[in-house]
Amino acid sequence: MYLVVEQLLNGLQFGLLLFLLAAGLTLVFGIMDFVNLAHGSLYMMGAYFAATFVAWTGSFVLGALLALGATLLLGIVLEYVALRHLYGRDHLDQVLATFGLILFFNDAVRLIWGPAGLALPLPAWLTVPVQIIPGVYYPAYRLMIIVVALAVAAMLYLVVMRTRVGMLIRAGASNREMIGALGINIKLLFTLVFGLGAALAGLAGLMQAPILTVQIGMGENILILAFVIIVIGGIGSIRGAFMAAIFVGIIDTMGRAFLPDLLRKVLSGAAASTAAPALSSMLIYLLMAIILVLRPEGLFPAAKR
């Protein structure tokens, strides 16, 4: 029972992290109609910046804030220099160009930080376990991820639904040409949205960094998960991305935790130990394939264009 609660929380934490990544991706995808494979690289850069700045400043919070700013800046520069010329181009052109950026960032990181991974140590106050319900302890840091991610999600919701910028973002998602024709500075809006997406990806990266090793290629696995999420949730829909992210996070974590035992009850030992890792890794892709076959537009499609 305690294990189930713990794994549920792990799933929620992973799902929220995925949401941070997917939110930026779905905004960029929904508004600029831009497929950004390099989004995973921004996630990686967030983690590397955090590892560096935390080591420099000696403070986890200060380092994290600096890393966040650095990723935001990187995103804006990237958009301004290269990516804005790709809006309105074929999706394949965008895939090719951003694939090139992945190659670039991976080798740039290898050049600057070396091929070995970095570790981002946690400060002492974040390593203590917290008693959440009597008898169940949960790491404070993971709890903090949940709180921060939920706060960011709420803030994102408020910004998108309650502010003027948010209104423009929503308008852009439903009809790009029209808001341009109404005299809105779309270029600036796009740069802003891209920077926001980059900062969210960086935040996800730097928060994940202490749990996993900071290493080259860390963005590539998780990028595909983020794509799965925005496809399941319906492209351009933040609400859909949120639901799908939590859903995917919990299913993935629970699958990895409990599927092996379940399979052992059904299959023989050898067959189960072969099938379990494959099946638990495949689970979300299977889920996505089923959803796409049944509902090709995703679960929560954004308003029709």
Place this chain on the structure above:
Amino acid sequence: MMPKLNASNAVAALLCIALVLLPVYSAITGNIFILTLFTRIAIYALAAASLNLIMGYGGMMSFGHAAYLGIGGYAVGILAAEGIGSGFIQWPVALAVSALFALLIGALSLRTRGVYFIMITLAFAQMAYYVASALSRYGGDDGLTVYKRSDFAGLINLSDRTQFYYLCLGCLFGGLYLIWRIVNSRFGLVVQGVRSNEQRMQAIGFHANRYRLVCFVIAGTICGLAGALLANNTDFVSPAVMYWTRSGDLMVMVILGGMGSLFGPVVGAIVYLLLEELLSQFTEYSGLILGPVLLLIVLFARGGIMGLLGRMSRG
């Protein structure tokens, strides 16, 4: 159909001649490395050409094409590990399994369009990747060493560098010829018609998805052949061949060379792999140059290299 003499056709013809004469050059100069490099290039060119069939002519943007490389490779590797060394069994099995996989994922994926199609093909390839990683009997994550290359009963010796090169080149030319015939057949014209206007093709009575699916299966089968060649070339097959960045590599080759042109993927494979090889010789960080080069090509050379040549010859 008489091919016209223009820059892109001239390049294609010169390329074919150069590829055929390459072993002679290698024998004269004693440069063995270039032969092994171009063996690899020929295999990837075949894979890219098959992707071009569905991407360039069929309008199906598959982001999971590397799955067939792995499936073809594992068919050879697993049969070899189980003691069945004959290529007459291994290769047909490799093709059949690839075709079956393509039929299955094609039937499901073709219910979606656009970005959703890109993502669902990616999802299926990732599933194949994880299945291969879990095959602990066949090396799991670490991959499977193929200790003996496919045996063709003395007909051809795959361990002989030159013979193997010509086999790969023969497969490449055979594949290109097949694709050329398909593209210019009634079937191929329907597929291209569906790409440009699906509703119209439906309206005049073509079952669009059936044509698409057959095209998808043909492309998958050809790529399975490339997989079988690749496993023989590296004497090794691992889940990494199926990872999504591999599918990305194949897409890059197609787009770089020129989508929807017969020789485009060949040019793309040659340029991409040569560039990678050359850069890795004088810098450890080839991506620092290769990445921006890709970006620049997208920004300034639409339609890939063949498109550029086409524009040049039109003036």
